[in-house]
Amino acid sequence: MAHTEIQNILEIRDLKVIYKTDLEVVEAVNGLDLTIGKGKTLGLVGETGAGKTTTALSILKLLPSITGRILQGEIYFDGEDILKKSEHDMQSVRGNRISMVFQDPMTSLNPVLTVGDQIAEAVQLHNPDMSKEQINERVAATLNMVGIMPSRSGDYPHQFSGGMKQRVVIAMALSCEPELLIADEPTTALDVTIQAQVLTMIRELRDRLGTSMLMITHDLGIVAQTCDDVAVMYSGIIIEAGTAEDIFLGDKHHPYTVGLFNSIPNLDIKSDRLNPITGLMPDPTNLPKGCVFAPRCNHQMEICLEARPGVFEEGTHKIRCYLFSEAAGNSKAGVDLNAE
């Protein structure tokens, strides 16, 4: 079954992740489906707490071992189910075939090791046969690639600016030429100018190395600039997914996506207030029985509160909402579209 669609570098099916503590169970990811084609970039969009980072950590099997649990689902990476791999096998996947760029470059570099040593570590780990000279060469080449002089490889992270640190982090992630790069809000901690530089660089490197990418962000602008496909996540569920065109230009949208776009201030129209989605995300320890967005939705119907909606598909565009289920002809319940 896994081998039928090998053109997908990553395929997540019905993933469910919880964090369990003595006091409560947090349902972070609730039946998530996600696909990234080879060489494609998928933007995973959602607000804080939607489960984006949890999804990323699940792909690397790096959930906190004491609390995090993957309850069900399959994660196929290049045709193999990652969840069935042993910890030992995973170590040779991490950093080598899948690598990750973390959100905050200020804290994701070890302060007492030189940047050269930190990049060399990743290279050496996955290429044990390489000689010291070869490793040094690779380190120099990688630094060159992200636009840092190799002569600075003996410097410590605190001697670099924020943008340069993020370049180093990206250099580390790309040093073994991974097949999949997970970028978890790689520019959130940077200011706008540096953000633009880093994004341009990520785009260039991705195109040059042919790496597939999962770009996690809450910035729709970044998605528009970098991604081929987009998945909108809310409360651990993909509520809308499709190509960038589907999301940015399509005419059918999940009410949440509409709300997201409406909350971006429009430069051409003078307005006194921002236009946010009212309310908060549901408490992940106590999710609603029906659609997770229903409590904040202004198209809410009776059925929305009773059962989770199915997926409405139109070409590459998928929406998980009752508003469209009848139109698609796979209605689970008789919904009156005009009831509003």
Add this chain to the structure above:
Amino acid sequence: MNHQKVESTTVDSFKRPSQTKEIWRRFSKSKGAVIGFVLFSIIAIMLLAADFIVPYEAAIKQDFSQQLAAPSREHFFGTDGYGRDAFARLLHGGRTSLSIALLATFSSAVLGSALGAISGYFGGKVDSFIMRSLDIFMSVPDILFTMAVVYALGANFTNLLFALTLAYFTNYVRLVRSQVLNLAEQDYVEAARAGGSGSTRIILSHIIPNAVGVIIVNTTLNVAKIILYESTLSFLGLGMPPPQPEWGLMLSEAREFMRTAPWLMFFPSAAIVITAASINLMGDGLRDALDPHLKS
């Protein structure tokens, strides 16, 4: 084309600066560290060359015509209650004292740090097991514990080393564990894990280097403590077997003649203080030299 050329030249001319050189440069910048280093070097050279300065014979030969002699040209530091030359005893005793102190400090630091790192990093059951075992260990008073070990195994160099290691490793465990609990939560540890590093590698190359500052400070403080602890054991008759000299033993023997021959107490005490101070100074300098943030 041109671009390619530039790239290759930079790759060729790129050379990593030597880490050791860099650390030494920063170390030698601190006055205290250099003073400590010089003092310690002098002490170390004197102790290593003790046989050429005064023969070991002089340290154990009893001469009752020379009992409790004051410092003179013949006996630099005077003689003790058995007429043995205090200078010779100090030099030869220093070899034993210092080697036990350094080795015991080293082994307790390694053992304690390793257990502390494992405990803090893995947490959960491993942590509980190590820390509860440690509690049992610590509930027995140090001195009683050491005495029991030495008494059971017999007083000699190896057993003394063993006993002192067991008495001192406990505070490293707690110290390093508390550091590691904090360090293991850092993003760069997560990043290292995402890069495919295993636990051993993460502990050795990411966590320990960040905790090395506190370990070094604690280590240098411990050297002096252990020298004094040895003297306690000697006082109780559980130190190195006589007539072998040792600083702690000399101190406890001198106590008897504190009023009549105070120099007997002065010189070994001074030796302990100077050694301890020089090691502490070096430790401070080393800690600063190893901290890249202070690099100027």
